Amino acid sequence: MFATRITAIARTATAAGLIGLTALGAATIAAAEPASTTVQDKQFLTGLTAEGITYTSPEHAIRLAHGICSEFADGSTFEAAFTGGRQNNSSLTDQQIEYTITHAVTVYCPQYSDQLPA
Numbered sequence: 001m002f003a004t005r006i007t008a009i010a011r012t013a014t015a016a017g018l019i020g021l022t023a024l025g026a027a028t029i030a031a032a033e034p035a036s037t038t039v040q041d042k043q044f045l046t047g048l049t050a051e052g053i054t055y056t057s058p059e060h061a062i063r064l065a066h067g068i069c070s071e072f073a074d075g076s077t078f079e080a081a082f083t084g085g086r087q088n089n090s091s092l093t094d095q096q097i098e099y100t101i102t103h104a105v106t107v108y109c110p111q112y113s114d115q116l117p118a
Contacts, residue, residue, distance in 0.1 A: 044107045069109035
């Protein structure tokens, strides 16, 4: 499920000319936050930046986080989300994938925190 949704998001992002999340080692944001960014969105984006995970589109990063929460809502596991993240984000390290999933759950859907590794 996660892999399918991430693949669809990745294809859409590629078609739109977006790079999505990349691990370039820089802690800068290439695009400004959208005007409709919520406190949660800012918290999520700030966390990614603090971990050295950069992106060209805040909207894409936020959609990815919401997609992670949707997968948990559909009964997915952390392991499945991690495997899908690894298959679809080869530029991210395992630690960055784990952080992205954990941070998405912490910020947007804490009701699934029990699904995260201890």
